[in-house]
Amino acid sequence: MAVLAAVIYYLATKTDKLDQPIAQTEALLNKIERKLDAMTGTQIIRIDQKRAKLRSSLAERLSDPELQELNRVLQTPDTFADFKDHYCKGNVVSHPVFSKDNLLFICDNF
Numbered sequence: 543m544a545v546l547a548a549v550i551y552y553l554a555t556k557t558d559k560l561d562q563p564i565a566q567t568e569a570l571l572n573k574i575e576r577k578l579d580a581m582t583g584t585q586i587i588r589i590d591q592k593r594a595k596l597r598s599s600l601a602e603r604l605s606d607p608e609l610q611e612l613n614r615v616l617q618t619p620d621t622f623a624d625f626k627d628h629y630c631k632g633n634v635v636s637h638p639v640f641s642k643d644n645l646l647f648i649c650d651n652f
Contacts (some may be wrong), residue, residue: 565631572623596651604644611639612648 553559597616604612615625629637630649637645 568631569627572627576620576623596648600644600648603647604640608640608644 554564597612600612601609614621616622626649629645636642640648
């Protein structure tokens with residue numbers, strides 16, 4: 543049992559063999575959660591102070607088009623979840639508007 547745990551730990555931390563299955567699983571769970579929210583008609587409303595602080599710290603770092611794109615991404619929780627699913631999972635390190643460094647900063651801090 544310990545050897546199996548060590549192999550899984552190695553694969554998860556030292557290689558990228560499990561990155562894609564983990565990303566697919568997380569995307570599936572997010573999709574299921576959104577469908578359940580839509581079916582029940584309820585929506586969790588959270589006040590996220592972290593986003594507000596990050597947005598103000600990014601104001602100095604981002605260009606005007608990048609700020610406009612960030613505001614579009616942060617409009618609703620669904621648009622932000624879609625952004626994270628598409629750009630922050632796996633090996634995607636490019637975005638049509640955000641620079642590579644800013645995209646990595648956004649993904650790491652949200």
